[in-house]
Amino acid sequence: MAGRWHSDQADHVSRDVVIPLDRLDPAAVTAAGGKACALAALAHAGLPVPAGAAVTTAAYTQYIAAAGLRERIALELSRKDFADMRWEEIWDAALRIRNLFLTTPLPPRLRERLARGLGERLTVGPVVVRSSAPGEDAEGASFAGLHESYVNIRGLDAVLEHVRLVWASLWSDAALLYRRELGLDPRRSAMAVVVQELADGRRSGVCFTVDPRDAAHGLLEAVHGLNQGLVDGTIEPDRWVLDRDGGRLLEHAGAEREQWVRPTADGVRVEPLPEELRSRPPLSDDEADTVYGMARRSEDFFGRPQDVEWTFADERLTCLQSRPITTGAEAGDDRAAYLSLRRSFDNLVTLRRRIEEELLPQMMREADAMAGVTLETLADDELYEEILWRRGRYEHWIAVYSVDFIPFAHGVRLFGRLYNDVVHPADPYEFTDLLGSGPMASMQRNDELESMAAGLRTGVSIDASLEAFLARYGDTSWGTTTLAGQRETLRHLIGELAAAAPADEPPTAGPVRERRDAAGTQARAERFLAQVGESEREHAREVLDLARASWRLRDDDNVYVGRIEGQLLGAVAEARRRGTLPGAELDRLAAPLHPAVVGRPGTSAPAAAGDDAAGEPEADAAEVRRPGHGEPRAVRARQLLGQPAGPGIAVGSARVVVTPEDISGFRGGEVLVCDAVDPSMTFVVPLAAAIVERRGGMLIHGAIIAREYGIPCVTGVPEATLQIVTGDRVSVDGHLGIVVVG
Amino acid sequence: MQREEIEAVLRELFAAQRLAVLSTQQDGRPYGSLVGFDAADDLRSVVFATTRATRKFANLMADPWVALVIDSRDNRESDFHAAVAVTATGASREALGAERDAAAAHYLRKHPALKSFVDSPTCAMVVVDVDTYYLVRRFQDVVELHMRL
Numbered sequence: 001m002a003g004r005w006h007s008d009q010a011d012h013v014s015r016d017v018v019i020p021l022d023r024l025d026p027a028a029v030t031a032a033g034g035k036a037c038a039l040a041a042l043a044h045a046g047l048p049v050p051a052g053a054a055v056t057t058a059a060y061t062q063y064i065a066a067a068g069l070r071e072r073i074a075l076e077l078s079r080k081d082f083a084d085m086r087w088e089e090i091w092d093a094a095l096r097i098r099n100l101f102l103t104t105p106l107p108p109r110l111r112e113r114l115a116r117g118l119g120e121r122l123t124v125g126p127v128v129v130r131s132s133a134p135g136e137d138a139e140g141a142s143f144a145g146l147h148e149s150y151v152n153i154r155g156l157d158a159v160l161e162h163v164r165l166v167w168a169s170l171w172s173d174a175a176l177l178y179r180r181e182l183g184l185d186p187r188r189s190a191m192a193v194v195v196q197e198l199a200d201g202r203r204s205g206v207c208f209t210v211d212p213r214d215a216a217h218g219l220l221e222a223v224h225g226l227n228q229g230l231v232d233g234t235i236e237p238d239r240w241v242l243d244r245d246g247g248r249l250l251e252h253a254g255a256e257r258e259q260w261v262r263p264t265a266d267g268v269r270v271e272p273l274p275e276e277l278r279s280r281p282p283l284s285d286d287e288a289d290t291v292y293g294m295a296r297r298s299e300d301f302f303g304r305p306q307d308v309e310w311t312f313a314d315e316r317l318t319c320l321q322s323r324p325i326t327t328g329a330e331a332g333d334d335r336a337a338y339l340s341l342r343r344s345f346d347n348l349v350t351l352r353r354r355i356e357e358e359l360l361p362q363m364m365r366e367a368d369a370m371a372g373v374t375l376e377t378l379a380d381d382e383l384y385e386e387i388l389w390r391r392g393r394y395e396h397w398i399a400v401y402s403v404d405f406i407p408f409a410h411g412v413r414l415f416g417r418l419y420n421d422v423v424h425p426a427d428p429y430e431f432t433d434l435l436g437s438g439p440m441a442s443m444q445r446n447d448e449l450e451s452m453a454a455g456l457r458t459g460v461s462i463d464a465s466l467e468a469f470l471a472r473y474g475d476t477s478w479g480t481t482t483l484a485g486q487r488e489t490l491r492h493l494i495g496e497l498a499a500a501a502p503a504d505e506p507p508t509a510g511p512v513r514e515r516r517d518a519a520g521t522q523a524r525a526e527r528f529l530a531q532v533g534e535s536e537r538e539h540a541r542e543v544l545d546l547a548r549a550s551w552r553l554r555d556d557d558n559v560y561v562g563r564i565e566g567q568l569l570g571a572v573a574e575a576r577r578r579g580t581l582p583g584a585e586l587d588r589l590a591a592p593l594h595p596a597v598v599g600r601p602g603t604s605a606p607a608a609a610g611d612d613a614a615g616e617p618e619a620d621a622a623e624v625r626r627p628g629h630g631e632p633r634a635v636r637a638r639q640l641l642g643q644p645a646g647p648g649i650a651v652g653s654a655r656v657v658v659t660p661e662d663i664s665g666f667r668g669g670e671v672l673v674c675d676a677v678d679p680s681m682t683f684v685v686p687l688a689a690a691i692v693e694r695r696g697g698m699l700i701h702g703a704i705i706a707r708e709y710g711i712p713c714v715t716g717v718p719e720a721t722l723q724i725v726t727g728d729r730v731s732v733d734g735h736l737g738i739v740v741v742g
Numbered sequence: 743m744q745r746e747e748i749e750a751v752l753r754e755l756f757a758a759q760r761l762a763v764l765s766t767q768q769d770g771r772p773y774g775s776l777v778g779f780d781a782a783d784d785l786r787s788v789v790f791a792t793t794r795a796t797r798k799f800a801n802l803m804a805d806p807w808v809a810l811v812i813d814s815r816d817n818r819e820s821d822f823h824a825a826v827a828v829t830a831t832g833a834s835r836e837a838l839g840a841e842r843d844a845a846a847a848h849y850l851r852k853h854p855a856l857k858s859f860v861d862s863p864t865c866a867m868v869v870v871d872v873d874t875y876y877l878v879r880r881f882q883d884v885v886e887l888h889m890r891l
Contacts, residue, residue: 071819078823078880634891635745638876639884738882 017059017110018117021052021196031056033132033192038302038322045301047294047319052196053118054132059110060167060191066107073097073171074187079641079737080696080718082180088697089716091173091413092643095698099420099428101168106160114163115156118195123156126198126263131166133191135184147175147191151228152198152263159195165421166193199318200263201226201311203282205237207295208325210244210305217250218242218292222282225260227309227320228268234346235259235270238281240288247292249285264535290317298322345543348411352549355408359400363560366393370567371475375574383575390568391589397564401595405557411550412699415543422531422540427647429698434525434544435551436708441559442682443708445473449490450686453497466490477565478680479660480590481573484566489664496687500668554701555682562679565592626656629727637723637741643696644737645703646713652689654728654741656721657681671732673724677702685709690732692739694720706734714739748877748887749785755814755826756781760853764790765809766801773801778856779810780849786889788830788870789837789845791860799866806833808870826879832872842867 016031024032026041036054043049064070076093085093106114115123131147148169150162169175170191179189205222212219221230221237229235236255243250257278259270283291294317295308302324309320370390378386412435419431448469452462466487474484483490525544532540572590575581627633655670657663660680666672672688674681676695682705685691691706696716706713712734717723724730724741731740762779765772775798777790788810792799802808813827837845845867846860859865875887 068819071822074820074823075881080880632888632891634888635743635748636886636888637884638886639882641880641883736882 015058016117017056017062017113019054019056021049021054021194024054029134031058031192033057033134033194034323035130035132035321036192036194037132039194039196041301042298042319042322045297047297047301047322048317049319050197050199050313051121052127052194053122055114055117055163055193055195057134057190057192059114059163059193060170062110063104063106063164063167066110067104069100069104072100076100079643080716082176084718086696087173087177088700089643090176092696092698094171094173094176095413095416095420096428097171098165098168098417099425101164102161102420102424103426104164106164111160114160118156118159122195122197123159124154126152126154126200127159128194128196128198129153129159129162129166130194130196131169131191132194133170133189135189147172151226151268152266154266158266163193163195167191198263199311199313199320201313201318202315203287204309204311204320205230205282205291207291207308207310208305209292209295209299209308210325211241212325214241216244218244218247218295220283220288220292220295222288222291223255223260224257224273224277224282225262225271226268227261227311229259229261229270231309232344234344235261238283240283240285240292242288242292247289247296249288252281252285252288254281266533266535269535287312294319295322345414345546348408348414348546348550349542351404351408352411352546355404355553356549359404360556360560363397363564367475367560367563367567370564370571375571380578380580383571383578384581387568387571387575387589390564390571394564394568395593397561398593398595401557401561405553406595409550409554409699411543411546412554415547418540418543419528423528429644432551432699432704432707434521434528435548436521436704440552440555440705440708442555442679442685442705445559446683446686449494449683450497452494456494456498462494466494475563475566475570476559476679477562477569480569480592481660482566482570483680484570486660486664489660490683492664493666493683493687496666496668500687551704554699554704558679558682558701624722626658626722627725629725633725640692640714640717640720640723640739640741642692642714642717642720642737642739643698644734645693645698645700645715646691646706646711646734648690648710648712648734649732650690650712650734651729651731654692654724654726654730656724656726657684658721662726671730673720673726673730674702675721676700677705685711690714690730690734692717692720692724692730692732694718743885745887748875748885751826751877751879752781752785752828752875752887755812755828758814759812762788762790763811764798765811766798766805767807768801768804773797777810778849778853779812780845780852782848785872785875787832787872789849790868790870791846791849791856791865792868793862793864794866795864799868802834802868806835808832808834810870822881826877828878829876830870830872831874831876832870834868834870837867837869841869845869 019032021036021040022043024036024040026037026044029037032054039049039052064073076096128149128151130149133147148166150165153159153162170189179185203222203224204227205220206227208219211217220240220242223230223235223237230237238255239253240249241251242248257273260273261268262271291310294310295306298308298319299306302322305325306322307325308322311318311320373386375383375386416429416431419434420428452465455462455465469490470484470487474482476483478486529537529540569590572586575586650671652669652671654673655662655666657672657674663680663684666684666687668687669689670687671690671692672681672684673692674694676693677691685705686709688711690712691702693700693702693715694717697703698715700715703713703715712732714732714734714737717739728741733740760778761776764775764777767773777792780789782788808831810830811827812830813825815821815825849867850857850860860867873888873890875889876884877887878884
């Protein structure tokens with residue numbers, strides 16, 4: 001997206017900020033968006049539509065012009081070329097932008113005009129607040145599901161806050177990615193919002209006037225209660241298939257009716273379905289006919305097949321929405337892949353159970369079994385078989401990493417959004433302060449090294465402890481080998497730790513860094529939960545718990561997979577010693593794999609440019625010749641931009657770590673500069689003044705460890721290990737995401 | 743960024759801009775002026791014109807070290823993320839004789855409106871031999887190009 005942002009062109013259409021649906025010209029899509037105009041059209045056609053109003057794009061434009069918000073959004077997206085951002089980095093920016101919308105108040109005059117325009121009807125009783133973007137539901141580009149909707153909102157303040165959240169969804173990760181793919185510039189997009197009376201539907205559903213599975217049929221789906229459960233897939237509907245030619249009912253497939261979605265005091269909730277409704281289909285056959293008939297009227301009116309949302313409120317059939325059916329081919333459906341990157345809460349709870357109860361224990365058992373094999377006693381052909389088997393397991397676990405572990409990290413993001421929606425904090429990443437409650441594997445290891453360092457300080461011999469440490473963790477992967485051979489490096493690190501006595505001021509500028517402590521974290525969590533509404537508190541607690549598990553796992557899974565990799569490398573090393581297998585073959589079997597960010601199995605991975613694999617270094621990073629510290633360089637980076645992944649500011653001498661050999665030179669107080677923090681590098685984090693990573697993301701492994709240790713961290717710095725040279729003096733500003741070199 | 747990339751950005755910027763802010767100083771007291779500038783094709787020098795009775799010229803004679811700032815702002819809020827700015831530092835000297843004639847000719851192709859001004863014998867053509875360009879983009883991204891290495 002090259003080019004500059006221009007202030008909005010004069011809108012020759014009305015500058016009204018609110019237009020009631022019954023006065024909205026259905027052609028005014030630029031002002032009111034697709035959804036509002038479709039509803040206005042349906043009302044004109046005589047279909048029953050709940051009363052409501054459109055908050056126009058003019059309102060959005062006025063809002064973002066206030067308080068420099070438009071430019072604040074631009075600055076958030078300017079840290080690097082949008083085309084080079086990974087999905088994670090886009091999500092991170094989207095969270096920050098969303099928080100801008102939450103913390104930037106409406107200008108008083110605009111607020112007043114909105115209140116007046118919405119009137120009492122829409123600011124007292126319960127309403128739905130939904131996106132209505134121009135271009136949404138248009139031919140060739142369906143934004144369905146990408147922007148946001150909120151159900152059962154009451155009161156002016158809540159309505160206006162949710163209008164802002166719908167505006168913010170123009171800048172969500174999925175919306176940004178989808179627009180990037182379509183070649184649309186979000187900076188030229190605007191958002192309108194529909195505010196409508198909530199139809200308290202006892203029976204609701206959707207109707208496709210043309211069945212996606214068979215063009216000769218229509219398809220009707222219905223549930224008890226509100227539509228939400230059906231639309232987001234948590235509640236299975238009853239289904240009716242009808243013959244388009246004549247409208248005859250062909251088939252009714254009942255569902256297991258166990259739950260329904262009902263409004264609560266301040267939202268909606270999935271509840272168990274009352275006993276007497278479980279055996280009753282949401283619609284009688286006659287009612288199914290009536291609903292289908294209404295949907296066909298919409299199709300006739302619009303002249304194209306329609307996807308119609310409907311409900312029976314007070315026993316009156318009401319049309320909630322009607323939009324053209326988009327086929328998979330038309331939508332191009334990488335949209336589905338983007339949506340699948342974010343997992344729902346229920347999905348993640350299931351995934352957590354599988355990870356904690358099946359996958360991780362299984363990985364541990366396999367690693368233990370491998371460790372139990374005495375490689376030297378294997379015959380040559382047995383050794384070869386063992387290597388092949390270990391390679392197979394390594395590939396398997398890397399695939400699991402991609403498909404299960406990486407998506408599980410989304411638990412952290414779910415919590416982040418919830419926290420920010422409740423608290424409206426100044427720092428949109430403050431929520432991470434609530435997450436580190438359990439011991440992380442790498443920190444536990446580091447604590448053992450710290451104990452040995454304490455021993456050294458008092459003159460105690462650490463030989464036995466070190467041997468025990470190596471025995472326990474020796475199979476951790478270390479570049480192309482394992483930790484087992486790193487006795488000297490570990491001695492050096494322990495020595496460095498001993499030299500930096502814990503009570504000392506760190507040799508850097510800025511406040512003394514603090515390692516996170518469990519008591520403080522718990523206190524923060526309690527304060528947050530107290531702010532959550534009563535009816536939502538239990539859910540918030542569950543989301544927090546899930547997020548903590550996700551947070552912990554980001555470190556732990558690295559450690560566990562590192563062991564498997566280490567066991568593979570150990571076997572390969574034995575084969576090399578024997579010299580019985582060709583070197584090239586061994587190289588192939590030992591070649592590292594990098595997990596990739598993929599959509600759900602069955603969906604295509606997002607093909608977005610810049611979406612590099614989670615752990616894959618930039619091409620040739622290890623092979624490029626790096627200038628020495630004193631060598632003249634014609635081109636020098638002076639200030640590098642990245643993401644502010646760990647707050648604080650620190651100054652120190654850079655130590656660029658490309659291969660694990662580089663770790664053996666690490667001195668206390670240096671700044672770790674790397675492509676991405678891997679299991680071998682976590683050992684130096686307690687010594688480091690700050691961390692700089694090429695890989696981007698606020699919530700990547702290196703950022704998490706940096707926050708746990710309270711040191712500044714900047715991520716997403718392109719070519720970090722090429723732009724910075726070991727020995728360069730660097731200042732790392734973790735508040736702004738800037739690294740100053742020299 | 744590679745050298746070629748940086749130079750391409752510089753060339754594009756210099757072609758699109760006419761004016762630069764010139765910083766000079768004397769006895770530790772800085773001064774600023776707007777000047778019409780012209781960059782050499784090889785980017786190793788930048789030329790501007792000034793009469794010799796100016797404060798800026800007096801400063802240059804006392805201390806030849808200068809900085810020039812050339813940028814692409816639109817004077818709008820969007821400049822913060824969108825504008826590009828370059829600071830060129832180096833030592834200045836007055837071009838004389840054949841060098842003056844060549845510099846003036848090149849300069850007037852860019853600034854034909856200044857012909858009467860440049861032709862006057864009271865007008866000096868000042869050449870800044872650039873030692874470093876500091877390129878700022880995206881508000882905070884800064885890279886240095888050292889011309890004399």
